[in-house]
Amino acid sequence: MPEIKERPILFSAPMVRAILEGRKTVTRRAVKGSGLVWLDNFLAEYVADPENNLCPYGNPGDRLWVRETFIDLRGTGVEHRPDPDGPLQRYAYAADCRPGSHSDEARKDFGLKYKPSIHMPRAACRILLEITDVRVERLQDITEEQSKAEGVRLYTDHAELGDWWHVEGIETYSADPRKSFELLWSSVGGAWQANPWVWVVEFKRVTP
Structure with a gap:
């Protein structure tokens, strides 16, 4: 039986809460480095369904251990x-x-x-994720359903947060899930208007 590969992945506190609450089952990360080179070649040669191991987060069946503050x-x-x-x-x-x-x-x-989460050792990890799907797409291709799966909060949810809404970043909330994701992406320094290629990594929680 092949050994299960594990890799670390960073998540902010709000996203950790979304995972723990079952609201977040996917993450998008910008494609960089050799991944972009591969995409350029893929698009230029019109190769259908190329197989590669360029996603730095792994492949279906691999696991991600969450690093958090x-x-x-x-x-x-x-x-x-x-x-x-x-x-x-x-x-x-x-x-x-x-x-x-x-x-x-x-x-x-x-x-x-x-x-900081970057300094978390494996021994401190409490959240382990199993990758269920990996694909590449443009950032703005995200659907309403996928936006919700990203764990975004809607503006209408702020009542549920009680006194915490003002520290949860209400400026990243909208009544529209896609807009909420756009605001969330931009709030962490992402360039929404650039519409970059992103790795779409879907996952499920497993026992650490």
Whole structure:
């Protein structure tokens, strides 16, 4: 049986929450480097369904372990057991501790600081994803259904967020799912108007 390949992938706290809530089952990432060269050749030669391993996130069946903003609690004296009979919780995650919340204020009281997701070790990972499909398409080809699968919040959802709507980035919300995704893409520095080629990576959660 072939060994399952694993690769790390970064997600922001709002997107981590969307994954945990089951709202996000796909991610789009700009095609770069050799992937763009391959696309140029593919389009020039009109090759149908070329096989390649250029997607840096893997292929169907491969797995992605999520890197997210976190705190290493080991040695801090604030490790705890969510389940009395379970193991100590050695890590805390920004996605679970919204800015201004009681837990966030407690974190500050203990002098605990978040570490960027890029520095998260595999041992701290709590979310494992299995790739179910990979394809390439233009960014603006995204459908309304796919926009929702990206985990976007609609402007009409802000009531569900209660007091958190103002820290969730309401400026990235719209009543239209595609517009919400456009605003989300632009909010992280993406160039929507450039309509770049993107890797579309669909996934499902599996047990870490």
